[in-house]
Amino acid sequence: MTPRPLRPLAVASGLAALALALTGCVANAPAGSSAATAVTVDGTDDGCSLSTTSVPSGPVTFTMTNNGSDNSEFELLADDGLRIISEKENIGPGTTGSMTVSVPAGDYYTACVPGLVGEGVRASFTVTDSGTAVEATGSEKERIDAAATAYVGYVKDQTGQLVTATDEFLAAYTAGDDEKARSLYPSARAHYERIEPVAESFGDLDPKIDFREADVEPGTEWTGWHRIEKDLWQPSADENGGAAYVPLTADERAHYADLLTSDTADLYDEVTASDFTVGIDTIANGAVGLMDEVATGKITGEEEIWSHTDLYDFQGNLEGARVAFDGVRDIVDEKDPELATSIDAQLTKVETLLAGYGSLDAGYPSYTELTDADKKKLSDAVNALSEPLSRLTSALVA
Incomplete structure (x- = not known):
């Protein structure tokens, strides 16, 4: 991840314990309806x-x-x-x-x-x-409320899956099964990448979970995914500032695994709290922020500097942006249909381009295998999406 000012989530109490409305705000029918x-x-x-x-x-x-x-x-x-x-x-x-x-x-x-x-x-x-x-039915406020509720459900679901995927990954890592841990690393992280702007809103959780080595301030312990990444894909001395890399001991592995487990559990507790919700601007800004992550960290190859699994992160960010946009699509359609069509078209172009390299299920090649021309195509597609996406929040709150 790339360090940036934290974007505060709008948190309000009284989140209704109702079934989530259909994304696009199709109204739920009354429970027990005879027509159902x-x-x-x-x-x-x-x-x-x-x-x-x-x-x-x-x-x-x-x-x-x-x-x-x-x-x-x-x-x-x-x-x-x-x-x-x-x-x-x-x-x-x-x-x-x-x-x-x-x-x-x-x-x-x-x-x-x-x-x-x-x-x-x-x-x-x-x-x-x-x-x-x-x-789609309901007033604009009802649609906004339903979009927020649906997005909270998505965040909770992804964080819950992150917990279980992280546990499986860390079990392999602490057991010394590095091959299995390396295979699980990128797919587990995809759950985090889909909701990264939400994680960034909770103070120091994102730094603990996802800071790269270059982001850590002197005197601060480097923890999280990328600390373990470096140990799984151990660099040569030339790649490590001229110093031979010293592998972590079993006790050190257990230490960093315990910290990642605890910090991930804290994130889950935050998003499953009874008063956690989001505003419509947070959803839109989240979509923008996710694609900013791609533009500033994934395209350059800086995010996964040891594993080179950047395309997996790219896909996770893209999927998160798509979910956020689709959740408010019907509202944007009413306010600015041309903008909605433009964002959808540019999202589809990036999705199609990335699909040409693989998928989360089938796997992606190492980012080092992409040519400069490949990276430029990806960068151009992301930049083309960024322009209309940057206008999403203002269109929604106008």
Whole structure:
């Protein structure tokens, strides 16, 4: 990450404990509506069975019975597997919980999340076209509130997945399985990269978790992902200021692993606090900030100086920016449709360009394998996106 002034999050109390509204602000139908299609869900400690995996568009009521041994939640996610359309949290063992949401035709995912942390047990879910349009409804304030609630849900989900991915990565690292740890490092970090502007809002958490060696002030202990990165991809003396790199001992590995675990848990506690929420400007500024991260750190190769896994970080930032923009897209459409179209087109261009190198699932090449021409194409695409994206916040709050 690149050090910059921290952007404060607008935090307010009284976040409603309601199921998240559909991104794009399609109104939830009243719970138990007679017009809603009923879907029952059987959740266990390691399973998530639905009575059907295909329903017609319109109101759908999901009722989950938690037959597991821990608290659980049920989620309906968009086709990217990132945006939470709706969720029902804190369903205790032996209890049931319901949520009703109006959904348009399309492909989705469902998930039961035992223990409330991690990706959960996911499956594909299809909504067919019933012939009845599902329109965005509500006043502008209602849409803004729904966008904020949906974004908070996304941040919580990504942070929960970061916790479990970090635990798996650190287990391999402290066990001395460096090959496995190196394979897990970039994909685990993607969860953090998607929500980095939020992490930066919590005082010294981001410096503890994500500072590069060059960012650390003299006399301050260097901790976090990049401290461990250097130990996994040990530099030569020439790459280390002329000094031979001294590998960390087992005790030192355990020390830095414990600190990263603790700091990640603190981040999770912050975003799952009952009074955590965000303003519409924070969502928009987050999208801008994520692409700034690409322009200032990823394009130059400065972020992952030892592992050269910058393209993974690039993808995480890009996905986070897309989710943030899509969450407010319908509001921008009404205020400045040309701007909405421009941002969407430029986001798509960057997504298409990056997809030419790989994906988070299939992997990306080392950043050192890209030519100067490759890096210029990426830089030009990001710069072309930055111009319309820089106008997003003013369009929303005008």
